[in-house]
Amino acid sequence: MRLIIREDYEEVSENIANYIKERIRQFEPSSERPFVIGLPTGSSPISVYKKLVELYKQEKISFKHVVTFNMDEYVGLPRDHSESYHTFMWNNLFMHVDINPSNVHILDGNAPDLDEECKKFEADIARVGGIELFLGGIGPDGHIAFNEPGSSLTSRTRVKTLAYETIIANARFFEGDITKVPKLALTVGVATVMDAREVVILITGAHKAIALAKCIEEGVNHMWTVSAIQMHPKGLIVCDEDATLELHTVKYFKSIEHVHHSLIGSENLSLQGGVKQLKSVNNRPTTPME
Amino acid sequence: MEPKGKITKIVNGRILLDHKIVEDSYIWIQDGKIIDAFHSFFDNHQEPDTIIDAQGCIISPGYIDLQINGAFGYDFSEVDGPIEKLTQNIEFVAKGLLQFGCTSFCPTVVTSAPQVYSKVLPLLRHRPGNAQTGAEILGAHCEGPFISTAKKGAHDQTMIQSADDGIESLDRAYGPELLKGDTVRIMTVAPEITGILQVIPQLVQRNITVSLGHSAAKIDQAEAGVSAGATFMTHLFNAMNPFHQRDPGLVGILGASDLPAPKQPERHPLPSSTSPDGNRPDPRPFYGIICDGVHVHPNSVRIAYYSHPRGCVLVTDALAGAYLQPGIYQLGGRDVEVRGASGAYVKGTDTLAGSTVSIDHCVRNFKNFTRCTVVEALEAATLHPAQTLGIQDTKGTLNAGADADILFLNDDLEIQKVFVRGVQIELQ
Numbered sequence: 083m084r085l086i087i088r089e090d091y092e093e094v095s096e097n098i099a100n101y102i103k104e105r106i107r108q109f110e111p112s113s114e115r116p117f118v119i120g121l122p123t124g125s126s127p128i129s130v131y132k133k134l135v136e137l138y139k140q141e142k143i144s145f146k147h148v149v150t151f152n153m154d155e156y157v158g159l160p161r162d163h164s165e166s167y168h169t170f171m172w173n174n175l176f177m178h179v180d181i182n183p184s185n186v187h188i189l190d191g192n193a194p195d196l197d198e199e200c201k202k203f204e205a206d207i208a209r210v211g212g213i214e215l216f217l218g219g220i221g222p223d224g225h226i227a228f229n230e231p232g233s234s235l236t237s238r239t240r241v242k243t244l245a246y247e248t249i250i251a252n253a254r255f256f257e258g259d260i261t262k263v264p265k266l267a268l269t270v271g272v273a274t275v276m277d278a279r280e281v282v283i284l285i286t287g288a289h290k291a292i293a294l295a296k297c298i299e300e301g302v303n304h305m306w307t308v309s310a311i312q313m314h315p316k317g318l319i320v321c322d323e324d325a326t327l328e329l330h331t332v333k334y335f336k337s338i339e340h341v342h343h344s345l346i347g348s349e350n351l352s353l354q355g356g357v358k359q360l361k362s363v364n365n366r367p368t369t370p371m372e
Numbered sequence: 373m374e375p376k377g378k379i380t381k382i383v384n385g386r387i388l389l390d391h392k393i394v395e396d397s398y399i400w401i402q403d404g405k406i407i408d409a410f411h412s413f414f415d416n417h418q419e420p421d422t423i424i425d426a427q428g429c430i431i432s433p434g435y436i437d438l439q440i441n442g443a444f445g446y447d448f449s450e451v452d453g454p455i456e457k458l459t460q461n462i463e464f465v466a467k468g469l470l471q472f473g474c475t476s477f478c479p480t481v482v483t484s485a486p487q488v489y490s491k492v493l494p495l496l497r498h499r500p501g502n503a504q505t506g507a508e509i510l511g512a513h514c515e516g517p518f519i520s521t522a523k524k525g526a527h528d529q530t531m532i533q534s535a536d537d538g539i540e541s542l543d544r545a546y547g548p549e550l551l552k553g554d555t556v557r558i559m560t561v562a563p564e565i566t567g568i569l570q571v572i573p574q575l576v577q578r579n580i581t582v583s584l585g586h587s588a589a590k591i592d593q594a595e596a597g598v599s600a601g602a603t604f605m606t607h608l609f610n611a612m613n614p615f616h617q618r619d620p621g622l623v624g625i626l627g628a629s630d631l632p633a634p635k636q637p638e639r640h641p642l643p644s645s646t647s648p649d650g651n652r653p654d655p656r657p658f659y660g661i662i663c664d665g666v667h668v669h670p671n672s673v674r675i676a677y678y679s680h681p682r683g684c685v686l687v688t689d690a691l692a693g694a695y696l697q698p699g700i701y702q703l704g705g706r707d708v709e710v711r712g713a714s715g716a717y718v719k720g721t722d723t724l725a726g727s728t729v730s731i732d733h734c735v736r737n738f739k740n741f742t743r744c745t746v747v748e749a750l751e752a753a754t755l756h757p758a759q760t761l762g763i764q765d766t767k768g769t770l771n772a773g774a775d776a777d778i779l780f781l782n783d784d785l786e787i788q789k790v791f792v793r794g795v796q797i798e799l800q
Contacts, residue, residue: 135396161414162410162411168410168414169410172413176413177413178396180419182419183413183414183416183418186414
């Protein structure tokens with residue numbers, strides 16, 4: 083697992099947006115072999131989407147051959163409700179870029195048979211050959227998507243009852259009226275996310291510090307479902323300084339990045355962290371973190 | 373879902389939406405209408421077929437002119453000649469107006485004999501706009517004959533009359549078109565004329581916007597006109613008593629503070645900082661004002677505007693000589709000298725015969741006179757006239773559901789592109 087630490091929310095978002103841009107560019111997607119990406123909603127990824135839109139307007143990225151699968155959607159909310167995740171994705175990404183509507187997959191919270199809808203979603207993912215990169219955030223309780231503490235780490239797309247805390251937290255988007263907040267949601271499972279060939283998690287803010295520490299410095303545990311990333315061959319977490327406040331291993335991860343850039347050279351690193359060749363190691367820095 | 377037409381997306385513009393200029397939004401057009409692309413994206417899986425780059429232009433709804441007597445040498449009240457010729461003339465004007473960003477208008481007929489109305493009103497029925505045939509005709513503005521002789525301006529005194537027999541007097545004067553819902557959209561009347569106050573509610577019933585003008589009304593009579601249901605005022609300051617401190621007359625309506633709650637709230641201006649109740653439509657009516665810098669002094673425009681900003685409607689009151697090359701023309705049986713945009717004058721004198729200003733020029737002048745914002749200047753020529761006629765669902769805005777009558781403007785509010793029902797027209 084790689085952990086990249088940046089100064090603040092903006093830098094983290096910049097890093098992730100550029101990473102996604104480069105991944106798509108190096109993948110060279112086509113209509114037969116599209117780039118399949120999993121996407122989150124919520125306040126965390128808003129700046130990432132903003133930067134992706136900027137990159138699109140600068141013609142540095144195209145969504146023409148990108149297929150998207152969103153993580154979740156409320157049950158029973160009209161699709162065009164201002165708080166639906168369809169509305170969120172439209173306003174933050176889809177309306178700005180050149181994505182093909184047929185390549186967009188968001189769970190339908192108004193499907194007549196919710197279980198069928200979930201099975202169909204999993205089948206759609208399989209049909210396009212699986213997800214190349216799944217981008218996600220983390221809740222203060224370490225959950226990914228709506229896989230709240232206690233969710234099985236082998237779970238797949240299914241209907242979930244929202245935790246009481248989540249409903250309270252969401253009430254601010256429904257005029258403060260708890261009765262208006264959806265109680266059920268459709269969500270991808272932990273295993274659905276971990277099945278992706280790469281998982282990228284965005285974690286910013288001091289209120290996520292404990293969750294980050296639990297997920298990467300302690301055991302794989304269904305109480306902190308993002309911890310499943312420890313079992314993934316290609317996990318990447320990008321966080322800001324505040325989110326590292328509970329980590330013991332900050333120095334360790336920072337030193338790795340330092341070694342990469344000063345001793346190996348970023349030009350010798352592949353995008354996903356592999357080393358292409360070693361530079362000469364004679365020019366050692368005199369202090370560890372020069 | 374039935375197959376729908378091609379979708380055009382306008383990007384890279386600064387769009388007038390929801391009383392603001394918005395930068396990170398777009399406009400989607402389909403089948404001549406502005407659409408909410410959310411539905412075509414998720415429901416129909418439709419992508420835009422064409423993308424138009426507005427290159428940073430300000431994007432505004434097309435301008436709406438509620439008072440224009442003619443242009444390019446043609447007069448809507450002049451009915452000599454065969455119907456085909458008159459129809460051609462009207463279409464010539466409708467086409468020419470597009471060049472100034474005017475995508476909808478109310479052809480105005482001045483005080484005339486019944487024969488004139490019965491001949492010309494059927495030609496001025498509502499007709500949709502089209503890039504080939506010209507700006508949308510919203511219906512006629514009948515200015516007179518139920519006006520004040522003292523404030524007739526250039527109208528024919530012999531045709532001026534009062535409504536002694538109530539609504540029957542009007543039906544006799546205008547003919548059967550007055551009963552058709554899509555012919556007469558605005559009527560200018562003087563509230564002090566016999567029978568008019570009683571007739572106003574019946575006109576409102578027929579979906580006619582009643583406008584007070586060409587009147588010598590005192591402030592009480594003026595307010596009575598508004599209470600009876602008038603929701604517009606015809607070219608504020610012109611053809612009415614000048615403002616007097618003890619009897620402000622029609623102009624004084626802008627200072628009215630205890631008008632009754634509007635009977636038609638959706639035909640009244642949105643509340644502003646000068647409205648009695650910030651949460652309810654303003655009880656004062658809309659008011660047309662000519663911003664050629666000649667009919668009304670810029671300072672007067674500014675005073676009117678800041679006393680009642682959301683009621684302001686820009687009108688040209690252009691006459692037949694408008695938009696012709698400067699020179700002498702025979703118009704309405706008189707020799708008139710057209711002096712470019714600064715008006716037309718009775719030949720050899722400095723007596724104003726009419727306005728020659730274009731609506732886009734009015735918008736620029738208005739912004740300079742009042743130092744208002746771009747949003748306010750544009751809304752005075754788009755949203756406010758649409759609200760006056762109660763057509764703001766389809767005109768005067770860039771909201772989903774509106775007709776795709778769209779202008780691209782530069783920072784000086786000069787016209788760069790004009791679209792009528794989603795089709796771009798060629799600018800000369």
